[in-house]
Amino acid sequence: MVDHKGKITYTQLLKEDLLIFRFVPDNGMPDYEAGQFLTLGFHIPGEDFKLVRRAYSIASHPENRNYFEFVVRWVRSPLPGRVTTMLLYASEGDKIIWGDCVGNALTINDRLPDGSKDERRIVCVSGGTGLAPFVSFANHLHDIGDKREIVCLHGASYVDELSYKSLLTKLDTESIDRGRDKWNFTYRASISRPKEWINRSWNGQTGRVEQFLKPGPDGLSPLEKLVEEKITRDNTIFYICGWQGTIDGTMDFMKPKGFVTMPDKREDGSFEVKFESYG
Numbered sequence: 001m002v003d004h005k006g007k008i009t010y011t012q013l014l015k016e017d018l019l020i021f022r023f024v025p026d027n028g029m030p031d032y033e034a035g036q037f038l039t040l041g042f043h044i045p046g047e048d049f050k051l052v053r054r055a056y057s058i059a060s061h062p063e064n065r066n067y068f069e070f071v072v073r074w075v076r077s078p079l080p081g082r083v084t085t086m087l088l089y090a091s092e093g094d095k096i097i098w099g100d101c102v103g104n105a106l107t108i109n110d111r112l113p114d115g116s117k118d119e120r121r122i123v124c125v126s127g128g129t130g131l132a133p134f135v136s137f138a139n140h141l142h143d144i145g146d147k148r149e150i151v152c153l154h155g156a157s158y159v160d161e162l163s164y165k166s167l168l169t170k171l172d173t174e175s176i177d178r179g180r181d182k183w184n185f186t187y188r189a190s191i192s193r194p195k196e197w198i199n200r201s202w203n204g205q206t207g208r209v210e211q212f213l214k215p216g217p218d219g220l221s222p223l224e225k226l227v228e229e230k231i232t233r234d235n236t237i238f239y240i241c242g243w244q245g246t247i248d249g250t251m252d253f254m255k256p257k258g259f260v261t262m263p264d265k266r267e268d269g270s271f272e273v274k275f276e277s278y279g
């Protein structure tokens, strides 16, 4: 693996264990695709300065040639995580080691197996920091003027963990202002611990993010009500990032509708779900 060097230029603590940060590569920004990840490395003081690397989804988008951005959860139990603790203590100006941008599990599908353009609605389903690749999707698709319908669904335990609410709401509002024929983007969140005090004013969707896909008494899911039509294999592709439970929970609703994942694609190469899980 080739290790590159960079400098941290921005850190923002959203809460005690949730961090947004940016770094600038020493040798210029490489090309990459929305939805990819890279490894970040630190020499760990408590382990003879051994170099430890971990994968992080890139939240910034390829058109942003100024920096890479990430959203990271500090892993604190049963023991503080090696790399996330280093990141939590890192300051603007500190050096960072990073690896090449890789992964195709969550890159945006542009062609169908017959070579025609993939014009299906894009539904992004994420839990917690799993939102990162979809922030990249949103800004990338916006910047290239993509006309597909995009629905970004984010699940978090607490309202202060809706890490990109402001940016995604702005993109949603722009869609209403400019017209959906020009930019078609919808953002909705779900809060999984609605009874907690900090969530007292939340009046949106509740439960884990996959609840957006659960059919109601009328047979329609909240997602179907949002997009005003039945979700089918022909009109929608799903991208999921989060805990394995988020992927399984989503597939529990989509499998009965005949949806298959990219790793399980049909003989003709077709699939309707791409995903990346936390482990």
Ligand SMILES: Cc1cc2nc3c(=O)[nH]c(=O)nc-3n(C[C@H](O)[C@H](O)[C@H](O)COP(=O)(O)OP(=O)(O)OC[C@H]3O[C@@H](n4cnc5c(N)ncnc54)[C@H](O)[C@@H]3O)c2cc1C
Pocket (backbone or CB within 6 Å): 037, 054, 055, 056, 057, 058, 070, 071, 072, 073, 074, 075, 076, 077, 078, 079, 080, 081, 082, 083, 084, 085, 129, 130, 132, 276, 277, 278, 279
């Ligand atoms: C493709 C991909 C993308 C990812 N993107 C993101 C992202 O965008 N944001 C994000 O926050 N994370 C992301 N992750 C997760 C990330 O790669 C790390 O796994 C995570 O940040 C924890 O790393 P760490 O070094 O801090 O923890 P580690 O040191 O690896 O610890 C992992 C776990 O083991 C426990 N542990 C550590 N040492 C011991 C010990 N001696 N005994 C018992 N238990 C121990 C820790 O408490 C913790 O629960 C991604 C993972 C993948 C695979």
Ligand SMILES: NC(=O)c1ccc[n+]([C@@H]2O[C@H](COP(=O)([O-])OP(=O)(O)OC[C@H]3O[C@@H](n4cnc5c(N)ncnc54)[C@H](OP(=O)(O)O)[C@@H]3O)[C@@H](O)[C@H]2O)c1
Pocket (backbone or CB within 6 Å): 057, 073, 074, 075, 127, 128, 129, 130, 131, 132, 155, 156, 157, 161, 191, 192, 193, 207, 208, 209, 241, 242, 243, 244, 245, 246, 249, 276, 277, 278, 279
């Ligand atoms: N691409 C990747 O692979 C990737 C990207 C980003 C992060 N990560 C890793 O994921 C870890 C945790 O992420 P996070 O802290 O951002 O998530 P989180 O805040 O703990 O959880 C986010 C949402 O997922 C729900 N959830 C928790 N456990 C679940 C399960 N087993 N099945 C289904 N839903 C579940 C939570 O519901 P409750 O309120 O009910 O708990 C919450 O609504 C991070 O430490 C990071 O290491 C991986």
